[in-house]
Amino acid sequence: MNMKFTVLRIARAAGLFALFRRLTRRHARILCYHGGALGDEYLFNGKLFCRPAMLRQRLDWLKAKGFVPASLDQVASGTAAASGIPVAITLDDGWYSSEACLLPVLAEYGHAPVLYLHTEICETGAPVAGVALRYILWKSPLKTVTLQGFGEGLDGHHAFGEDGARQRLAARADAWFASLGRDPATVRAALERFGSAFGVTPAELDLDSRRFSYMLPDELRAAAARGCAIELHGRVHQYYRGEPERNLANIAACRQHILDTGLPEPQHYCYPSGAFDEAAGPMLAQAGVRTATTCIPGLVAPGDSTRRYYLPRFLDGGNVDMIEFEAEMSGVLEFMRMVTGRRRIPR
Known part of the structure; x- marks a missing residue:
């Protein structure tokens, strides 16, 4: 890992990060976070619990390097503003700490994120x-x-x-x-x-x-009023490979809970734990879903509507070094994956 970081720092110093940002400026990026950190839980699981200070560091870098907020629809359709590199930000699950720690910071930087809600636990209010x-x-x-x-x-x-x-x-x-x-x-x-x-x-x-709890209905409605879109992550946090009817029922139950909470009808989906199969696209089209995000890192090619149900997304967190974040968002790591044959974007 130290060797990797050394190579990336040399590449950045040589101007390769800036070069790749120019070459890929029309390719959108999607970032994923989960909950915020209200205590020391970020030391326990930095991917799941993000410190506000770390998020602010990322957003400062994105703003300084010419990234601009974009919605998922803009990313999928290639219609994001041409004034910068489009980046959409998503939050998974529905953690209370997302609302308490992360949403205020995102709003300060002009981002209107998507929150993919796992509704089963929301129904009870119990800790996870x-x-x-x-x-x-x-x-x-x-x-x-x-x-x-x-x-x-x-x-x-x-x-x-x-x-x-x-x-x-x-x-x-x-x-x-x-x-x-x-x-x-x-x-x-x-x-x-x-x-x-x-x-x-x-x-x-x-x-x-409530650092191990999800948001309550009033908090979800307040988040939506501030511009955060509450979208689909399943009633059960699971994607059933080879069982499209079961997945349809899971999405329908999730959608109904969101509607019963008094929120707008959700149109976007995130695969729980990043699991999907070849039947996912037709199933999501039948469910009336417009886009779906994976847990596979990569860049979104402009106007590639065929991949709207398999959008690549980078899972950022406290276990990601800043130089690695910069390399991913600049497109350098995507190029390295292509060269080494490790690119995993689905067909």
Whole structure:
């Protein structure tokens, strides 16, 4: 990785970043973020939780290098303003911290982002147990722990010295939390109990901050009023490969929740976890969706309407070095992927 960064810094100093920005100025970019950081969760998962200061650094660079805000429709149709390099910004899932930390910064820089809403958890208001429990396992100061009263699969002695031990325990904890349902008070109490067993106090877990929760209906409506489009990410956070009817039902349920919240009808979709198949395009057309974004990095060629259901998107976050961000947004990394045969943009 150090060698890669060294090569990129040399390329930037030689003017190659600026050259590629000029060569690809008509190719739009799409950026993806998730939640903001209300505490130390950005140290736990920098891809999922973005510090406002880091976002501001990115936006300052984009503005200085001639990037201009664009909508997904403009990106897909190639009709973005010719005054700069078009960039659309998306937010996945619907984290409360997106509204609290990121949307105000984006508005300050003139961006009207898309928020792809995963509605299943929004329906309950409960914390996202799968993320919170993994934060607990990361935060825990303990090397070993003995659990009692959590049920089969969790009860017993656990040591964290082995490779994959925390991941295996997290998978078992997922099953336990799933059995509890989604009542907010029940999930909260279970998370605090789980945290205490691992030496993480309720104050350290800090569920009151809602850093592991999604936005509530009033907050979604307020975000939409400020120009953030609330779009489709599925009721269930899953794309079912080879099952178009199931995907149609998932999208329909997501759309209905958004409409029931009093928001405009959503027209854009993001593949959960970036999963899709060859049936995705026809299925999304049948669902009345105008565009869909992937988790595959790349540039959007102007006027290439055939790819509107497979738009490339760069997942930025705290685990992305600034030089890597600059190289991606300048088009240098896309060129390197083409040269090395690692370009993954679907047909």
